[in-house]
Amino acid sequence: ETGVTQSPTHLIKTRGQQVTLRCSSQSGHNTVSWYQQALGQGPQFIFQYYREEENGRGNFPPRFSGLQFPNYSSELNVNALELDDSALYLCASSLGTSGSLAKNIQYFGAGTRLSVL
Amino acid sequence: AQSVTQLDSQVPVFEEAPVELRCNYSSSVSVYLFWYVQYPNQGLQLLLKYLSGSTLVKGINGFEAEFNKSQTSFHLRKPSVHISDTAEYFCAVTSMDSNYQLIWGAGTKLIIKP
Numbered sequence: 001e002t003g004v005t006q007s008p009t010h011l012i013k014t015r016g017q018q019v020t021l022r023c024s025s026q027s028g029h030n031t032v033s034w035y036q037q038a039l040g041q042g043p044q045f046i047f048q049y050y051r052e053e054e055n056g057r058g059n060f061p062p063r064f065s066g067l068q069f070p071n072y073s074s075e076l077n078v079n080a081l082e083l084d085d086s087a088l089y090l091c092a093s094s095l096g097t098s099g100s101l102a103k104n105i106q107y108f109g110a111g112t113r114l115s116v117l
Numbered sequence: 118a119q120s121v122t123q124l125d126s127q128v129p130v131f132e133e134a135p136v137e138l139r140c141n142y143s144s145s146v147s148v149y150l151f152w153y154v155q156y157p158n159q160g161l162q163l164l165l166k167y168l169s170g171s172t173l174v175k176g177i178n179g180f181e182a183e184f185n186k187s188q189t190s191f192h193l194r195k196p197s198v199h200i201s202d203t204a205e206y207f208c209a210v211t212s213m214d215s216n217y218q219l220i221w222g223a224g225t226k227l228i229i230k231p
Contacts, residue, residue, distance in 0.1 A: 004160075033219075042121075042207055042221035043161070056218050090160055106219065108153075108160035 003027060004093050006109035013081050014117050021076040021112045025093030031055070032074040033106060034066060035090040043090055049074055050096050078114075086116045119144050119214040123207075123222035131230045132200055138193040138225045140208030148212040150191040151219070152182055155205045164206070167191065178202070203229045 003026035013019050025032050031050045035043035045058035049068035063079040072093070078085055092106035122141045130136045142148060149168050153161040165176025172184040182193045191208060208222040 040223075042209075042223045043219075044221070045218050048218065056216055058218070092161075105163055105166065108162070110158075110160040 004091060004107050004109035006089075006091050006112050008112060009110065010113045010115075012115045012117060015081055015083060017081050017116075018077065018079045019081060019114060021078075021089050021091075021114070023074045023076070023091030023093070023109060025072045025074065025091075026107050029093035029095050029107070030072050031094045031096030031104065032068055032072065033092045033094070034074070034076045035092065036060075036085075037088040037090055037111070038084075039087070046076065055096075081116045083116050086114060088113050119210065119212065119220050121208050121210050121220050121222040123225050125225050126223070127226045127228060129228040129230055130198055133197050135196050136194065136198050136202075136227065138206050138208075138227065140191045140193065140222060142189050142191065142208075142210045142220075144189070144210065144212050144214050146212050146214055148210050150182075150184060151209045151211075152176065152180070152191070152193050153207045153209060154178075155207065155224075157204070161207065164193070198227070198229055200229050200231065202227055 005024045007022045033048040034046040037043045047057040048055045052068045065077045068074045088111045090111045092108045094104040094106045120143045124139045151166045152164040165174045167174045167184045175181045180195050205224045205226050207224045209219045
């Protein structure tokens with residue numbers, strides 16, 4: 001148990017729809033990172049939030065957006081879903097502090113499996 | 118751009134035999150290296166990490182890894198595997214090159230044969 005919870009665990013959507021995935025970070029953690037893991041591949045970094053501000057973004061289009069709330073929980077929103085968005089979406093939390101983010105261990109949730117039909 | 122290569126997509130090995138999972142990275146600056154394990158239908162769990170100091174790093178479940186700067190490698194080893202080690206193993210690296218975001222390998226499936 002990492003203390004990072006994601007909801008829902010599974011989701012089925014159709015092309016063109018919008019989806020919101022949620023993540024509760026481990027107590028005391030102020031940094032949340034989101035990853036997309038397609039079947040048979042490693043995780044791909046989507047973006048990271050540190051103290052409610054975006055702190056880096058991977059190579060994903062603007063229809064992937066996020067939020068971090070004052071309690072450091074986070075949402076990932078995907079608009080205009082495409083078939084290729086089908087994947088496991090992983091959230092990781094860490095205690096990031098400026099200047100030492102690289103050394104902070106990321107604790108992962110079990111993920112949300114999104115299927116786009 | 119920084120990258121991580123896990124040369125083997127699958128490694129079959131007999132129970133109680135030793136195993137090595139290979140990981141190579143590309144970077145021109147100081148790196149921090151990680152191995153994570155993903156059991157079926159679960160998230161990622163940290164096995165071990167290299168930040169600085171001794172190049173031989175010990176992790177959970179009897180795993181260890183050695184950082185080799187000259188060969189830009191961080192291979193994972195276990196002297197005797199158990200059926201419960203069946204999982205997918207991911208190597209990841211972070212550094213100033215990646216703006217301190219984790220860059221992941223494609224993963225290696227460890228298959229334990231009875």
